[in-house]
Amino acid sequence: MQLLHTTDEDFAKKFDRIVRDRRESDVQVGRDVATIINEVRERGDEALVDYTARFDGHGLGEDRDWQISAEECRAAHEALDPALRDALELAAVRIRAYHEGQLPADRDYTDEIGMRLGARWSAVDAAGLYVPGGRAAYPSSLLMNAIPAKVAGVERLVVTTPTPKGEVNPLVLAAAHIAGVDEIWRVGGAQAIAALAHGTKRIAKVDVIAGPGNAWVAEAKRQLYGVVGIDMVAGPSEILVIADQDNDPEWIAADLLSQAEHDPTSQSILITDSGSLARQVEDAVDLALMKLPTAKTAQASWDAHGLIVVVDSLDQAPALSDRLAAEHVELMVDDPQALFDRLRHAGSVFLGRHTPEAVGDYIAGPNHVLPTGRRARFASGLSVLDFMKRTSFIDASKAALAAIGPAAVRLAEAEGLPAHALSISTRLK
Amino acid sequence: MQLLHTTDEDFAKKFDRIVRDRRESDVQVGRDVATIINEVRERGDEALVDYTARFDGHGLGEDRDWQISAEECRAAHEALDPALRDALELAAVRIRAYHEGQLPADRDYTDEIGMRLGARWSAVDAAGLYVPGGRAAYPSSLLMNAIPAKVAGVERLVVTTPTPKGEVNPLVLAAAHIAGVDEIWRVGGAQAIAALAHGTKRIAKVDVIAGPGNAWVAEAKRQLYGVVGIDMVAGPSEILVIADQDNDPEWIAADLLSQAEHDPTSQSILITDSGSLARQVEDAVDLALMKLPTAKTAQASWDAHGLIVVVDSLDQAPALSDRLAAEHVELMVDDPQALFDRLRHAGSVFLGRHTPEAVGDYIAGPNHVLPTGRRARFASGLSVLDFMKRTSFIDASKAALAAIGPAAVRLAEAEGLPAHALSISTRLK
Structure with missing residues (x-):
């Protein structure tokens, strides 16, 4: 486990290294x-x-x-x-x-020139x-x-x-x-x-x-x-807990370990503005590991990839969180919505002290298949959309084609695609 | 160009070969x-x-x-x-x-047990x-x-x-x-x-x-x-025109060639219930090729991959079309909506005689970046969603966690993940 403070001289460099660390085994398969x-x-x-x-x-x-x-x-x-x-x-x-x-929802509408446009999902x-x-x-x-x-x-x-x-x-x-x-x-x-x-x-x-x-x-x-x-390219998973001082360190320790017990490549991170909570969580993790049946895996993950970042103010947390773009982000503060409003990149967010990640893993309803390894920058959790596709459609009346066809002919000619131009102009005769 | 009739003895086999033909150059890059x-x-x-x-x-x-x-x-x-x-x-x-x-649209609602759930796009x-x-x-x-x-x-x-x-x-x-x-x-x-x-x-x-x-x-x-x-894995593109006998063969020829002029690997297909239209389109393509500045590419495509299928009835067209899962499908019939309702797999559909594909390539509004090479079976055209991602969220009250937490604890224990169970049970004490 690594303990960093944002006031450390080399914090930026060390945090950057953590963000870049892929944790993925480059097995040549x-x-x-x-x-x-x-x-x-x-x-x-x-x-x-x-x-x-x-x-x-x-x-x-x-x-x-x-x-x-x-x-x-x-x-x-x-x-x-x-x-x-x-x-x-x-x-x-x-x-x-x-x-x-x-x-x-499907779309189906007719625009101001009388052209029917839309899209149909199946x-x-x-x-x-x-x-x-x-x-x-x-x-x-x-x-x-x-x-x-x-x-x-x-x-x-x-x-x-x-x-x-x-x-x-x-x-x-x-x-x-x-x-x-x-x-x-x-x-x-x-x-x-x-x-x-x-x-x-x-x-x-x-x-x-x-x-x-x-x-x-x-x-x-x-x-x-x-x-x-x-569905997606999956990698090792991670949890990021953002917590103020008013938290039970045992709750946070359990949350961190619930990620760590999955795999040695898992990553558990705490960002807090309380140095004393940081120490208490560290101790609580060690204590919990002594009793945990999955301690071997969890310990390996915590040793290799565990991280506690002490910030001066939780105002700094959203920017750090966005760089990590974690699969799971817990907001264990009094006003989690205010923090959530400032987050951009996360797979799934767990608001408030009574929302441990595990409730989302099993039973809350949202999907637990989520983008890992910083991929929440561009990817989403699994959804019905992964099993569907969209067919767009266009239905031009003669008048609608007359209204915009000549512009399309001009563009086709400029692009050197004369059959494209012909397919419109022959209908405009 | 290949001319098939659904009553040909070996039609199924030949059509199957066309569906399977990837047309993609397996360049070892x-x-x-x-x-x-x-x-x-x-x-x-x-x-x-x-x-x-x-x-x-x-x-x-x-x-x-x-x-x-x-x-x-x-x-x-x-x-x-x-x-x-x-x-x-x-x-x-x-x-x-x-x-x-x-x-x-984002989602944000509270369900019957008082658990707030939702998803936010960014x-x-x-x-x-x-x-x-x-x-x-x-x-x-x-x-x-x-x-x-x-x-x-x-x-x-x-x-x-x-x-x-x-x-x-x-x-x-x-x-x-x-x-x-x-x-x-x-x-x-x-x-x-x-x-x-x-x-x-x-x-x-x-x-x-x-x-x-x-x-x-x-x-x-x-x-x-x-x-x-x-965005997607793109391949050679294709057009499929489904047409009854009441069509101007020159229009259809231009539409087929607008795809063929892109690349020698492009594919242009006509399905019609009229043998006489099939012959007229074939002639119209040959005639148009004589004047087309892009004839070299278009001819190569039409020779290698062009296809006309004569069906007994246009009732047979949707099933054939779904097997081809074409990037572009034109429905040049009196009641295109009836045919469209029976299609499942297509990138974009162009309804009616006055909607040539080229109007969609340039100016209608829907995206012209579409799934090619049979990928409309599972993929969609480019959209704003390709540049966005979704963050799900869960906000459990103490009561909501008490309502469903015990079931999650049971599942976590059954899966052999005790820290998952602990992260919930410690909050239920």
């Missing part, structure tokens, strides 16, 4: 992934059989080896502890309600969701990715997930049942992304691929971007 | 582009000087060699032929009006636009890319453009003046994209890069996607 994609494209299901045997120790033979049935998902849902099932269903209801409010036909296997298989993540697709109106929602040695996570199956996933394939890694993008005999191709994954999955999505749409 | 990006990242402006001398024959020495000033743009605008200037300005006014209607700080040099330097393209950025509220709008041997296109400078571009740098190719994404001493980095370019530019954008936002 590009060539391996290109090979896998090519194999799947050429050999289809056979390549999937080979890779799944090699990487997951799972044999794809019979139909039931390939897919997890809707019946299995329903059974997993029914077998859940009722309190946990209620919690999952409450989360689904709230996520659905929030995302229904994102559905975009869902993609099919979407693929990657769900990691093993430790990172989170039912909350399935809900957050699947529900926006279904709210958007996607008719065919396909999950691919590795099932190492055949093992599945019943919580994820239950979430798939709740979200209304249409197909689940027992295939993982770059080979799953390749199958979703190009299609095989068994797995029909999709139009958009979303969902988190390891470096191979992320690179496969990047390489296939353009063949299909993808 | 990946490694070259990676080298250029790396050089610019490490050597900054020096690398730009070297590449610009080598590729553009332009020396970057003095400040005035690097940038084109606002004064030069204003002068180019003033020196324009007044009729052409009026045409450019009319186009700008109409494009601005259409895109202002795209500005998204513009990126800085955007870069690539403008090709030479023949493909279109003022219309500058307007279509720059105006949405300015309407979105982007404060710093940076153009990079190669100026081979120092040469500039005065029409493009005039368009930059109209659109309110803030900086223009005389740098092109992958090196320009690298400079925009990573920044150099002279060129401050941007958050989003838009604009068309050659294979090197496109590959650089693809490689830097994630470091910055990008």
